[in-house]
Amino acid sequence: MKGRTWRKRQQKFVTKELVKPIDHTEIEENKHLGKWVKKMGTKKHRLQSRIFPETGRGMMALSNFSPGDVIISLPFNLLITADTVLNSTIGHYIKSYNPKLSLHQALALFLLFEKNKGEDSIWWNYLQTIPKSFTTVGYFSQEECVRLPERLQNSVQIHITKLRKDYRHCQKLWFMRGLYLNFEAFQWAWYAVNSRSVYYKTTCDHLEEEECNMALAPFLDLLNHSTEAKSEAKFNTINQCYEITTGNIFRKYDQVFISYGPHDNHKLFLEYGFILPNNPNSVYPITQEMIFELANQEKVKHFSQKIQILKDNNLLKESTCSNEGVDWKLDKVFKILSCNWTQLQNWKQIILGTVLYLEVVQESRRLSLILLNKELDKTLQQIQSQKPPINYHEEICNNLLLEDLKILQTSLKLQV
Numbered sequence: 001m002k003g004r005t006w007r008k009r010q011q012k013f014v015t016k017e018l019v020k021p022i023d024h025t026e027i028e029e030n031k032h033l034g035k036w037v038k039k040m041g042t043k044k045h046r047l048q049s050r051i052f053p054e055t056g057r058g059m060m061a062l063s064n065f066s067p068g069d070v071i072i073s074l075p076f077n078l079l080i081t082a083d084t085v086l087n088s089t090i091g092h093y094i095k096s097y098n099p100k101l102s103l104h105q106a107l108a109l110f111l112l113f114e115k116n117k118g119e120d121s122i123w124w125n126y127l128q129t130i131p132k133s134f135t136t137v138g139y140f141s142q143e144e145c146v147r148l149p150e151r152l153q154n155s156v157q158i159h160i161t162k163l164r165k166d167y168r169h170c171q172k173l174w175f176m177r178g179l180y181l182n183f184e185a186f187q188w189a190w191y192a193v194n195s196r197s198v199y200y201k202t203t204c205d206h207l208e209e210e211e212c213n214m215a216l217a218p219f220l221d222l223l224n225h226s227t228e229a230k231s232e233a234k235f236n237t238i239n240q241c242y243e244i245t246t247g248n249i250f251r252k253y254d255q256v257f258i259s260y261g262p263h264d265n266h267k268l269f270l271e272y273g274f275i276l277p278n279n280p281n282s283v284y285p286i287t288q289e290m291i292f293e294l295a296n297q298e299k300v301k302h303f304s305q306k307i308q309i310l311k312d313n314n315l316l317k318e319s320t321c322s323n324e325g326v327d328w329k330l331d332k333v334f335k336i337l338s339c340n341w342t343q344l345q346n347w348k349q350i351i352l353g354t355v356l357y358l359e360v361v362q363e364s365r366r367l368s369l370i371l372l373n374k375e376l377d378k379t380l381q382q383i384q385s386q387k388p389p390i391n392y393h394e395e396i397c398n399n400l401l402l403e404d405l406k407i408l409q410t411s412l413k414l415q416v
């Protein structure tokens with residue numbers, strides 16, 4: 001008879017559909033933005049901002065789009081680039097500031113500076129459409145952060161440290177202007193740049209050279225991301241417009257999506273503050289430490305020789321499992337760990353897959369089940385130790401854990 005633990009592991013946890021709280025003032029402000037971008041020289045465009053039930057605000061197609069179509073063409077004067085910032089009133093402070101600011105920091109300060117001008121800013125219509133706050137981790141309380149998957153905690157720390165370090169750096173510059181830089185205001189601007197900028201490479205004499213490759217793109221930044229979307233974004237030097245070309249078909253009234261990159265949910269959460277159900281890019285990393293622990297626990301023989309082989313063949317780093325099971329690297333790791341001394345002499349063929357020993361296959365399956373079950377138990381424990389989510393932040397945390405659980409459950413099923 002199958003025991004309680006087995007039943008617990010098979011338990012189905014259902015991911016709740018996340019519906020982002022909608023800010024209704026956004027709808028009115030979008031209308032002004034559409035008119036403003038036309039006034040600023042945007043050619044007639046075939047997109048209109050709308051609130052969609054699944055994603056919140058996004059862009060709706062006003063006509064059909066086919067692969068190869070340019071969905072939006074934004075004139076250069078509507079981009080907020082390094083030059084826009086450096087040629088503005090605060091440009092003088094930024095240029096003379098040492099150590100140099102990053103472009104991300106400079107753009108964030110520019111947004112704050114323009115926001116302070118109120119309706120006198122030429123960017124006023126744009127600033128009105130930037131959400132008032134974000135659902136990124138900086139807005140999470142300590143208690144909410146604790147609910148995140150353990151394996152995400154380190155990246156969260158790095159992310160928050162960077163935000164705080166950028167704040168301290170910019171605070172000094174604001175101080176030079178005799179002003180106090182409020183953290184909440186800075187955080188808003190920092191995330192606006194982080195989640196809404198497009199790739200645009202420039203030379204930055206007065207800014208940190210690294211990552212000098214972004215610009216803010218009003219209106220265009222209302223496009224949401226989908227893992228199914230294929231799109232290309234680039235500056236067209238002939239017509240001097242920043243353009244996005246789609247590789248998909250969209251019918252009139254569909255939401256038009258672009259791709260922000262092949263991001264897993266951890267990356268989407270950290271950088272953009274949202275996650276996607278059934279994200280095909282999501283993986284559960286199996287670290288070197290987990291493999292060492294397993295080998296130690298199972299008293300794997302000839303451990304140092306095996307580790308050397310795995311290291312030499314670059315098999316120990318970035319192993320993962322996903323909804324398609326353990327990846328090929330991890331499969332080879334388990335196989336090498338499962339060899340006896342004689343079989344190990346054929347490690348090359350085992351890695352290449354040209355030699356397969358039945359005992360090795362069986363032992364490697366056993367090891368993989370131990371490791372995956374251990375990770376599954378850890379995840380289950382974390383889920384079961386938490387109270388049910390009561391707000392959007394907690395739902396995100398919960399769904400991230402449930403996604404890990406699903407990956408581990410599927411990988412286990414595929415191994416048996």
Ligand SMILES: C[S@@+](CC[C@H](N)C(=O)[O-])C[C@H]1O[C@@H](n2cnc3c(N)ncnc32)[C@H](O)[C@@H]1O
Nearest residue numbers: 055057058195196221222223224225272273274
């Ligand atoms: C470049 S903006 C896109 C426009 C944004 N929805 C808005 O209303 O301003 C990026 C942000 O949109 C949201 N977003 C993008 N794609 C999404 C999706 N598929 N589902 C939910 N939110 C999404 C996230 O909050 C992300 O930080």
